[in-house]
Amino acid sequence: MFKISIIIMVLSLSIMAKNFNFTELRYSDAIGKTIELQGQITFSKDGLSILYPKSKRALKYFDDTLLYELNNEVVELDFMQQQYMIQYFEILILLHNGDESSLGSEFDINKKQEVIVLTPKGTLKNYINKIELFKENKLLEYVKLYLNNNDSIMITIHDKVK
Amino acid sequence: MIKLSNYIILFILLIIGVIFKDSIHISTNLLSLFGSKDAIEKISIADNLGYSKEMLIAVKGFDKESKTKVQEISSKLEKIQNILFVQSSIVPSSEIKAYYEKNYSILSNFTDTPLSSSLIQTKLQELYDEQLNNIFYTPVDKNDPLKLFEFDKNNNLNMSHKGSYITLGDYGYLIRVSTDVSASQMDKAKKLYTDVQNLLNDYENVTSFAPFYYTVENSTKIKDDLSWIIILSSLILLMVYYLLIKNIKLLSHTLVALMSSMLVAGYASMILFANFNALSLAFGMSITAVSIDYLLHYHFHNFYKSKKSIDKNVLYGYITTVIAFGIFSFIPIALISQISFFAVVSLSFAYLLFTFVFPHLDIDEYTQNKDLIHNNKKVKAYIFSILSILLFAYSALNINFDNDIKNLDYQNKKLLETQSMFDSFNKSKLSPVIVQAKTSAKLIDNLHILKNNSKNSYSLANFVKSKSFCQQRKKQLQNYDFKRLNKEINIKASKIGFRDDYFKDAYTFLDELPKCEIKNFDMLKQFSLSTYKDKDSYYSIALVEDTDIANKFDFISIISAKEIFAKVAQQMYKDLLLYASIVIGSIFILLILSVKGKILYALNYIIFPLSVTLAILVSYTDLNIMHIFSLIILMAIGIDYGIYMSNTQKPNNTMLAIKYSILSTFAAFGVLIFSTIVALNSIGVVISIGICAIFILIKVMK
Helix, strand or coil: CHHHHHHHHHHHHHHCCCEEEEEEEEEECCCCEEEEEEEEEEEECCEEEEEECCCCEEEEEECCEEEEEECCEEECCCHHHHHHHHHHHHHHHHHHHCCHHHHHHHEEEEEECCEEEEEECCHHHHCEEEEEEEEECCEEEEEEEEECCCCEEEEEEEEECC | CHHHHHHHHHHHHHHHHHHCHHHCCCECCCHHHHCCHHHHHHHHHHHHCCCCCEEEEEEEECCHHHHHHHHHHHHHHCCCCCEEEEECECCCCHHHHHHHHHCHHHHCEECCCCCCHHHHHHHHHHHHHHHHHCCCCCCCCCCCCCCCEECCCHHHCCCCEECCEEEECCCEEEEEEEECCCCCCHHHHHHHHHHHHHHHCCCCCEEEECCHHHHHHHHHHHHHHHHHHHHHHHHHHHHHHHHHCCCHHHHHHHHHHHHHHHHHHHHHHHHHCCCCEHHHHHHHHHHHHHHHHHHHHHHHCCHHHCCCCCCHHHHHHHHHHHHHHHHHCCCCCHHHHHHHHHHHHHHHHHHHHHHHHHHHCCCCCCCCCCCCCCCCCCECHHHHHHHHHHHHHHHHHHCCECCCHHHHCECCHHHHHHHHHHHHHCCCCCEEEEEEECCHHHHHHHHHHHHHHCCCCECHHHCCCCHHHHHHHHHHHHHCCHHHHHHHHHHHHHHHCCCCCCCCCCCHHHCCCCCCCCCCCHHHHHHCCCEEECCCCEEEEEEECCHHHHCCCCCEEECCHHHHHHHHHHHHHHHHHHHHHHHHHHHHHHHHHHHHHHHHHHHHHHHHHHHHHHHHHHHHCCECHHHHHHHHHHHHHHHHHHHHHHHCCCHHHHHHHHHHHHHHHHHHCHHHHHCCEHHHHHHHHHHHHHHHHHHHHHHHEC
């Protein structure tokens, strides 16, 4: 309970702001390289959107519907790609909400110093080994997803977008 | 001692009951009364396959709050006893994922075209570029980097969804819960119902439904309904026996005699029928009350004070009724044959007691009140016969049958509305059928045959390939040179920039191909699909759009109780017509023998109540099986009255006996008119209208 409360407090503090700049570091085990992407993430009541300004691409996930926009035009995604993205976004939303019972129902929660480690309990464990949340000065610094195929995705949150 | 013989007989019968109490078994399976043996077997197989054990929980809306509710409720449900599986997401379970992985090479679509070196190079380069440039995270499939296999998980699912959450059309999110509780398991159903309701009470805008909800909710209503009907019935009987006859000794002996008759009939029925039903018992007990008219006739004609050993009118009445029920006891409709057999035994035992034991019980003489009845009969018998024929003709033109067995149950409006809400939002309108085969492999073949003929069907065939397809695919894969492909991929991939040996296992999953016979389908229970094996066959459930198409195959059986009943109903009505004709023919002959010249007069006591009741019924409702059976009971009542009235030497005494008998019949059957359970209400309506018609005959027919 104590651990869950910490997560909720941490997330709540950081999430007071709804719109963030972030850096995504994506490690691909296949090519042994890390790719860096810059973007903006916006959490709203019904979902979230991620904008990659450099490539003029956006992913919008509202009311369980995923839209991919390229140069402001909607591009259709194949089913599997959609499912991957939706699951990924569901996790981000879950972490963002920081809802005690929802987090507890999906993950085992452990705190190692400043890092909170979430280990999936249900079907998520088919795709994700663990999720790390790192805080500094009581603010969420990064979220790192360790995937089953040795890939990883780390999202570092910088600041609130004015 | 002989004066106590009536009580001694009951005592002996009760002792027999206590000694053999472990052998007493009464079935409560309503369907077993109507469906054929084969249909009941199919329902039981469907039960084993989990059909009708699913519970649905709908959470209104698609907002964040609704989603949170789904997650919370799902995790709480998993902890409840008798819940096997909770599904709120289309994400496959670990077991299904393992199954997909193991059988990937067979289940997915395979591009069987040898790839040129340049094409392999291009594809790998694209994959590499994708890793660097694609803003979507796309995992590399190290087993199948060239995407020779394509797996479409989406078109297999028989559920609508938003994102990964299952939905109930436009209503909101849906949680599907597999339970091990069927509608016939009252205790388990009650416990699970209470647990789930307690859980859902904490949430607003959450609705749930399961077939066993009817068992739980209706049983309480039925109990309440029956309790006050029994009280009402007892009050009327007490009024008839005590306030009108004013003879407490006669009352006590009559009740004892009726109880003995019911016990004898009950024991005999349980010996003869392996599944003697509670409903047959209840009906049979009510019919036993008809035998009171023997007693009343004896009493009002002071038979017990006379030296006669037999009253011919009562004997004729008894023989005719018993022959009618005797013929019906051979009908291949379990409910009617069970009730009829029970009636034959109970009426016979009651007749024996009233005729041969009661004269020794020292019952007080009946003193006639001469002013009691005024004879003001005006209408001739043939007028009623013509009227009856006209009413029969009107009925024949307007008759409609209600084949839906569910309509006989208590009409739980709230639950029916909930069920129809789930049905209306569910866009998939599929009906279940059972598919049967001698072997597991043949079962899958049959499911594929069904799938090919009924495109939108949903079954194991959506997830499992047939043995022949599997063998063909294996041959195809064995002929493809994956070793060469692996070598080429690894050489090219390294040059492009992939990590060395990243693809060392590419296509090695094809070294060992899965077996073509899958024996365990447990992992597909998440999708409400499974198999069941009995001594001779394998079974599975398939959902189809059109059961008529499915029904063309001999390996398919319909399992919806509604359809089973509709299917047997036609045969049942045919049987009823045949047996009713035999019964009416027999009654006609017996009436000629017993009433001779007054045949029309006596026959009117059967046909007039029947025709009036039938005409009134067809004017406002469809006829159900209970209406029909009650008409048969009405006929049995009419036979006795017809004979008594035709042959009577003392019309006032006979009329009085019949009036009291009518009152006691109303107490036994007529009060059911106040019941909210359609089956019981139907009986009450028929008997009440019928005895009113008999009353009219007594009063005005000459």
